[in-house]
Amino acid sequence: MRGPVVAVTGAATGVGALLTERLAASDEIRQVRAIDERRGECAEAQWHILDVRDPAIADKLRGADVVVHLALDLDLETDPAARTAYNVRGTQTVLTAAAAAGVHRVVLCTSAMVYGALPDNELPLSEDAELRATAEATGVGDLLEIERLARRAPRAHPGLNVTVVRPAVLVGGTDTALTRYFESPRLLVVAGSRPAWQFCHVEDLCSALEYAVLEKVDGELAVGCDGWLEQEEVEELSGIRRMELPSAVALGAAARLHRIGLTPSPAGDLAYTMYPWVVSGSRLHDSGWRPKWTNEEVLAELLEEVSGRHTVAGRRLGRKDATAAGAAGATVALLGAAAVVRRARKARRRV
Numbered sequence: 001m002r003g004p005v006v007a008v009t010g011a012a013t014g015v016g017a018l019l020t021e022r023l024a025a026s027d028e029i030r031q032v033r034a035i036d037e038r039r040g041e042c043a044e045a046q047w048h049i050l051d052v053r054d055p056a057i058a059d060k061l062r063g064a065d066v067v068v069h070l071a072l073d074l075d076l077e078t079d080p081a082a083r084t085a086y087n088v089r090g091t092q093t094v095l096t097a098a099a100a101a102g103v104h105r106v107v108l109c110t111s112a113m114v115y116g117a118l119p120d121n122e123l124p125l126s127e128d129a130e131l132r133a134t135a136e137a138t139g140v141g142d143l144l145e146i147e148r149l150a151r152r153a154p155r156a157h158p159g160l161n162v163t164v165v166r167p168a169v170l171v172g173g174t175d176t177a178l179t180r181y182f183e184s185p186r187l188l189v190v191a192g193s194r195p196a197w198q199f200c201h202v203e204d205l206c207s208a209l210e211y212a213v214l215e216k217v218d219g220e221l222a223v224g225c226d227g228w229l230e231q232e233e234v235e236e237l238s239g240i241r242r243m244e245l246p247s248a249v250a251l252g253a254a255a256r257l258h259r260i261g262l263t264p265s266p267a268g269d270l271a272y273t274m275y276p277w278v279v280s281g282s283r284l285h286d287s288g289w290r291p292k293w294t295n296e297e298v299l300a301e302l303l304e305e306v307s308g309r310h311t312v313a314g315r316r317l318g319r320k321d322a323t324a325a326g327a328a329g330a331t332v333a334l335l336g337a338a339a340v341v342r343r344a345r346k347a348r349r350r351v
Contacts, residue, residue: 006213007033007064007103009052009094010071012040014173015109019068019206020045028214035060036071052090058097066213068107069094074139076177076264087142091149099157107212108150109205110143112166112198112222117275123196123228124280127166127220136268138177163212165205168224168279171302172202177269182299183306186243187235188273190250195231196276199298200224204291208284217287222279225295237299 006023010016011034024032024044034045035052048060052071061067071090073083091108098106115125116132135141150162169178181187189195200223208223235242245253255267281291 003028003030004065004213005031005033005063007035007061007067008045009035009067009069009090011042011045011047012036012038014070015170015202015205015209016068016070017041018202019070019209022206022210023213026210033060033064053086053093055093055097057093058100061097061101061103064098064101064103066105066107067094067098067103068109068209068213070109072109072142074142074176076138076175076180083139084142084145087139088145088149091146095149095153095157095160095162099153099160104159105161105163105213105215105218106153107163107165107209108146109165109167109209110146111140111170112168112224112277112279113137113140113272114143114147114166115277115279117271117277119194119275121276121278123276124198124278125222126280127222127283134268136266137272138265138269140268161218163218164220165208165212166220166222166279167200167205167208168198168222168277169200170202170205171199171298171305173305174202177265178272179302179306180265181273182238182240182302184240187231187238187240188250188270189231189242189244190247190270190274191244192247193274194276195234195273196228196278197231197234197295197299198224198228198278199293199295199302201291201293201298201301204293207292208289211284211287211289217283217289219283221283222281223284223291224279224281225291225293225298226281227295228276228278229295229299234299237296238303 006029008016008020011020017040020032020034020042023029024042032045033048034040034042035048037051039047039049050057069091073086095106114131114133115129118132131147133140133144150164153162154160171179205223211217251267251270254270257263258266
């Protein structure tokens, strides 16, 4: 059978598992090598069990044409230092090992968050737009470092082609600060902000990754649904009412609650619900790729996924918490906690 031999890291779970199944079922792929720390469910793939930071991965990549590196930890609850150590070292090792093994293409997956959420962003952003994000949001510092590694790799390893895929708000079995936003009893809106919501279903991300694997498109690729939803449209479609707060109050409370350990999300996550970071996806479109999902359809699926969950300020409440306080009561409790922190700080200053 003709077609490329493709290795997928992080193949046992999440996007990696979905892509492994998709590639294994494709007539255009000769073989799929699945790499993870545990075996996944795809019986058609050839499994290799190891940590992507292990240099021995080079032996597993020998003979592969393409590597899709999806072994990333962006869990909100992971210790940030451990998360960075895994994500950056893993990507470095995979790029070096791929070059040593004679692989000619590596596909990396970051996020459209690397463009940054800023009030003066164009709608939509082109793939070539400057990466203006900072390291203040969950995992974004790691993604920016991965982007730097991607740009340096072809110079350090001549003959190695690196493609970077940047999805919009990813939905479909995902748990991020942005999906948790829709688990709240009220949608927090910062006064004076201009949110614009663009989603990417994991199925569309996998089909875009397959395009990159088959060399139908390369370079830096943004992927998401066509267009975007304004905040008012999101509220109308979701049926969730807004809670509007002044910028200083919202950002200050988010920073304090994270600092004292009440919430997993740093204040930097809030920017991505305040300002637009919508992408055009023009390179994929020019290659013939089209998303199968619309923003409205992905939002509906997300709302179905999070139904029954209760999250306030990024902190997910257990059923017991939610039953005892009620979602609205939990909001008051966390805002009250922020007020307590403010009073304590003022008291310390007076002393």
